[in-house]
Amino acid sequence: MAYASDLSIEGKRAVVAAQHPTSALAGLEVLAAGGNVIDAAVAAVFGAAVGDVGRTGIGGYGGHIVYHEAATGQTWLVDFPSRAPRGADPSLFAIAEATTPATDPRQTGPLAVIVPAVVAGLAAAHGRFGRLPWSALLAPAIRAAEEGIEFPSPGREQVFEQYERAHLYPETVRVFVDAWEGERLRQPDLARSLRRIADDGPRVLYEGDLAQQIVGHVRSLGGVLDTADLIDYEPTMGTAMTVRYRGSDIHLPGGNSGGGVLAAVLAELDLLNLPSMEPLGIVRIAALAETFGRVWRDRLALVGIENEGRHTNHLSVADVDGNVVACTTTLQLLMGSAVTVPGTGIVLNSGMALFDPAHGRFNSLAPGKPAITNMCPTVVVGDRGPRLSVGASGGRLIPSIVGQIVTLVVDHDWSVEQALAAPRLHTAGDGRLEFEDRLENATVHELAARGYDLVARPWGSFALGGQSPAVWFDDHGRLFGAPDPRRHGAAAAL
Numbered sequence: 001m002a003y004a005s006d007l008s009i010e011g012k013r014a015v016v017a018a019q020h021p022t023s024a025l026a027g028l029e030v031l032a033a034g035g036n037v038i039d040a041a042v043a044a045v046f047g048a049a050v051g052d053v054g055r056t057g058i059g060g061y062g063g064h065i066v067y068h069e070a071a072t073g074q075t076w077l078v079d080f081p082s083r084a085p086r087g088a089d090p091s092l093f094a095i096a097e098a099t100t101p102a103t104d105p106r107q108t109g110p111l112a113v114i115v116p117a118v119v120a121g122l123a124a125a126h127g128r129f130g131r132l133p134w135s136a137l138l139a140p141a142i143r144a145a146e147e148g149i150e151f152p153s154p155g156r157e158q159v160f161e162q163y164e165r166a167h168l169y170p171e172t173v174r175v176f177v178d179a180w181e182g183e184r185l186r187q188p189d190l191a192r193s194l195r196r197i198a199d200d201g202p203r204v205l206y207e208g209d210l211a212q213q214i215v216g217h218v219r220s221l222g223g224v225l226d227t228a229d230l231i232d233y234e235p236t237m238g239t240a241m242t243v244r245y246r247g248s249d250i251h252l253p254g255g256n257s258g259g260g261v262l263a264a265v266l267a268e269l270d271l272l273n274l275p276s277m278e279p280l281g282i283v284r285i286a287a288l289a290e291t292f293g294r295v296w297r298d299r300l301a302l303v304g305i306e307n308e309g310r311h312t313n314h315l316s317v318a319d320v321d322g323n324v325v326a327c328t329t330t331l332q333l334l335m336g337s338a339v340t341v342p343g344t345g346i347v348l349n350s351g352m353a354l355f356d357p358a359h360g361r362f363n364s365l366a367p368g369k370p371a372i373t374n375m376c377p378t379v380v381v382g383d384r385g386p387r388l389s390v391g392a393s394g395g396r397l398i399p400s401i402v403g404q405i406v407t408l409v410v411d412h413d414w415s416v417e418q419a420l421a422a423p424r425l426h427t428a429g430d431g432r433l434e435f436e437d438r439l440e441n442a443t444v445h446e447l448a449a450r451g452y453d454l455v456a457r458p459w460g461s462f463a464l465g466g467q468s469p470a471v472w473f474d475d476h477g478r479l480f481g482a483p484d485p486r487r488h489g490a491a492a493a494l
Helices: 021-032 037-051 118-129 134-147 155-160 170-176 188-200 209-220 227-231 258-269 282-303 397-412 416-421 441-449
Strands: 002-005 009-011 014-018 061-069 074-079 236-239 241-245 248-252 312-319 324-330 378-382 385-390 432-436 453-457 470-473 479-482 490-493
Touching: 009 014, 009 490, 014 021, 014 037, 014 470, 014 479, 021 037, 021 134, 021 312, 021 490, 037 061, 037 118, 037 134, 037 188, 037 312, 037 324, 061 118, 061 248, 061 378, 074 118, 118 134, 134 188, 188 209, 209 227, 241 258, 248 258, 258 282, 258 397, 282 397, 282 441, 312 385, 312 470, 312 479, 324 378, 324 385, 378 397, 385 397, 397 416, 416 470, 416 479, 432 441, 441 453, 479 490
Parallel strands: 432 453
Antiparallel strands: 002 490, 009 479, 014 312, 014 490, 061 074, 061 324, 074 236, 241 248, 248 378, 312 324, 378 385, 385 470, 470 479
């Protein structure tokens, strides 16, 4: 068994790449116990619920699992986006142009909470494809929550930066602000909740006493989530959306996700001769910016206003037999709604911010309506088998980040390490172009000459550098994994 942090690592049997060491090690432990890649992914998500504080959790939602099954050659999609509560109504929210997250009820507080979907999605994947008993998959996360986890900077400080929102809810302050011992955080309440889910099964979060605690607390604060919303929630399963791109199959979640954005981008880029262009030169960079801009203009014209959260969790898993998983989950904003259910350690999502607050539009809020997200877990399969599993955190940045990584690997045969470290850019088609400051000066000057309103971001800042843990196969069939070099992630291997 091997383990590496902030480095690429080779796996003789399997690899997990994640945003936090607790997540990677949870997946590795399950693999070592005989679990398959789905088991490992489920364990790694529960590990992330403990370690990647505020970015995902059992009060969050999907999200998607894209799973390439080597034995059948099929690539599956386990789809578990959230839904608006049945009691949701646009009249509950006033459209405000100048509001902070702390004062916006779509982002903070009980009205921001929509149906928690993570546990249901993981259970669906395990029920169809898993090998080990369900309870075994939660054991590493339970232990980590009981013993405490190290939370290296800047993560701890980012949780504290949410104090303006957290201080509105005493339980959130108690669990996520006052409980630190230096850089170690113990979460005994969450450990007990995870143990209930392990022992009594995933439905305890939807039909049992945990469900009653969640609904009771949300409604006591003025929220509209009710027991029927939880009881009736079901993930869906089918084949992943597939885009053929220069000899590779790019497997993605469907159109109501970031997969729809990336599919449209790849369809346009496939008409260009990107492989002939300098990878970081102005011709290719401008082509990417123009393409992403057009696609995002169309997307935003459809979905309307949304308050995007850039704090999400992605992980990737693969084994040497060619079974590959990409999985993305979230709480939406960092620390979600900032509402923590007393005695459970469960912080609830802020998914209401995904809906357009205006009436009569495609993405306007309606009772029971599925949420549209930007998440985009991606599996790339070439003619000789799987090549890459990747995804990202970052809200609207996600399709841009994943698209840039995939095209550098497919079009230019860059190593995945190079592609992960390459400077990134993003535009939503409004003339504003964000870019990481490692982009060459000549390219930046030419972009300015083309009329872009340029915004430089430090390489590795949360403003543009979402985390993108990846696993991949090299030209010799060897399996590797790596966290994003911008963050305190981890890759672990057998």
